[in-house]
Amino acid sequence: MSESKSQKSSRSLTGIAGIVAVATLISKIFGLVRQQAIAAAFGVGPAVDAYNYAYVIPGFLLILLGGINGPFHSAIVSVLAKRHKSEAPPLVETITTFVGGVLLLVTVGLIIFADPLIDLVAPGLSQTTKGLEIRAIAIQQFQIMAPMALLAGLIGIGFGALNAADMYWLPSISPLFSSVALIGGIFILALQLGEKVIQPEYAMMGGLVLAWGTLI
Secondary structure (H helix, E strand, O other): OOOHHHHHHHHHHHHHHHHHHHHHHHHHEEEEEHHHHHHHHHHHHHHHHHHHHHHHHHHHHHHHHHHOOOHHHHHHHHHHHHOOOHHHHHHHHHHHHHHHHHHHHHHHHHOOOOHEEEHHHHHHHOOOHHHHHHHHHHHHHHHHHOOOOHHOOOOHHHOOOOOOOOHHHHHOOOOHHHHHHHHHHHHHHHHHHHHHHHOOOHHHHHHHHHHHHOOO
């Protein structure tokens, strides 16, 4: 009997590991395609340079708060593992409301203080004409991507709740959706502008597409 349970547990762990591995691999492949799409569409220019600066803080918050094994994910898994399933929904709702409120204030702060935060991440941009152009695009991108702070917390809580309910594939494959949205935005922009997409007058438009695609 004990041996049978051990075999079932082993098969279960193997199945979970397989699901996570395949889902993660698919997400990574689409992530690679996304980077290739960005490089093919914009090359090295103001839109991409600005995006690299603007993404630093939102990307950090996404990894910190929304990543698997992040604070919210780990806390939710740990708490729900010790409680009955009937207690999970109200508990998750309470935590989500509180965390969402706090991170909403953080998001507003990021939007308001976008200028100095970009200067903090990319000091010296104001010293050249090209730098000023990159800075202007980066500020717009940063403000668009600021809600990632709020979304990161909600993602961390949601993924923790899913893992506690033995659902593993969605958290592992979720980065795919962001990659698809960004690739789709770049594709539509490229269809509309063609080779003009890399021209300086369209740098702001390209930068906004990158930011909105990342947020979505």
